[in-house]
Amino acid sequence: MKIVILSVTNQGKLISDKLYDSLINNPLILHVEQYHKNVKETIKNIFNEFDCIIGIMASGIMIRSIAPHVNSKLSDPAVLLIDDNANFTISLLSGHFGGANDLTLKIASIIDSTPVITTSTDVNNKIGIDSIAKRFYCSLENPKNIKFINKALVDNVLVDLYLPSKFSFILSKDIENSYDVHIDDTLDVIISSIDGHDVILKPNTLVMGIGARRDIASEKVNHAILEACNLLDIPVDRIDFFATADVKANEQGILDNMKLFNKELEIVSMDTIKNYQNEECSKSDFVMKQFGVKGVCEPVCLISNGENSHLIFKKTAYNGVTIAVSVND
Structure with missing residues (x-):
């Protein structure tokens, strides 16, 4: 994963430095860059070059800066927002497939801030189908149907999940509470389905x-x-x-x-x-x-x-x- 950290104020730069020192030695982080000020121009240049953008600034600055570049939940980078006193770390964009929700928890633990996650599945203690794809390194087919699967989960409807037997290791209490799981030895992909709306997860x-x-x-x-x-x-x-x-x-x-x-x-x-x-x-x-x-x-x-x-x-x-x-x- 490649991460960029943006700051505006001197206090924000101190938080940026702390994050950099922690992330640079993490085996999961391949590259970290820091930028100070010139937020709008920087985001224009790097939006599609990094997997995660961490902004330490007011929400208005960050939202206005990323707005022209936002395209799709399947391709946009994870965007996190941190206030100048590191009180809160907020998952702002691409919470599931971009990994912003999981990163929010990790970054919050580094700077001792309160994580803020607002996606409906997460706040209702469900695991979205796109979260499963991200967690287990799968590509998504029929992504337009994600909304049907995740809405059903939020509405406490048990969603069908068909697993190849070799992928039964993904089962957990959370998944079994969210999905009606079927093990199918004929499959080599993972399929989730509700009311004829299928989402296919192809393991990379x-x-x-x-x-x-x-x-x-x-x-x-x-x-x-x-x-x-x-x-x-x-x-x-x-x-x-x-x-x-x-x-x-x-x-x-x-x-x-x-x-x-x-x-x-x-x-x-x-x-x-x-x-x-x-x-x-x-x-x-x-x-x-x-x-x-x-x-x-x-x-x-x-x-x-x-x-x-x-x-x-x-x-x-x-x-x-x-x-x-x-x-x-």
Whole structure:
């Protein structure tokens, strides 16, 4: 995720700095930028370049600045608003599919403010179908029908939800309280339906890339995988497959975990990694010295996941193991 923080006053700049220092080291945040003043012009230039815009200012300034650029709940960035004293963090735009509601809770916890979320499903303790899509990395088909599904949820009507058995891991008390769940082994997509209005959730491919020191212990690899999934708030089952470099193809600690989780391991040649160019990939001087490549876990998960993939979890080290995760959407 790429985040931009905008401020107007000196007090707002202090809040911006605090957020920057916290977010820059978060594995889920790939890039953070800060801008001070010139809000209208800045938003014009960056509105479609970032996944989330955080404005620390009066609501009127923010609303007037984003209004000309708002297009669709499926493509607009998440927009959050924070007042100058950090009393409130408000989910202003793209609460569900843009992720603004979840981000509001996280940002509020960083600056010790009160989160404000106004979407009807959330305030009625329901999980909107577009929230499920965002949470589990799915693309949406028939998005015009989202309103029928979510309205039914708010009206306490039990909505049908058809799941492939391999996706039964998404079940939770909240979902089972909102939906009439049906497990269907013939499906490879998730379908929600009410009164003939269907919304289809197509799971995007998630690939976890692994790098590791020689003779790494299985327990350390296991810990790294689980920690990364915990931060992503998904089970290991949601990872479609794993990838590593050919120099790690016979690393027993990695192979043990592939067997444990019943997952395939794709092997990427070092020559392919050397020739791969992607600005999302970071550089490790150690790996460059040892193997002549900038890194392992980031490029292998991107290469294996295809040309439309991008990182959702940047390279993070866990006691001799490095993890990165990409999505292809």
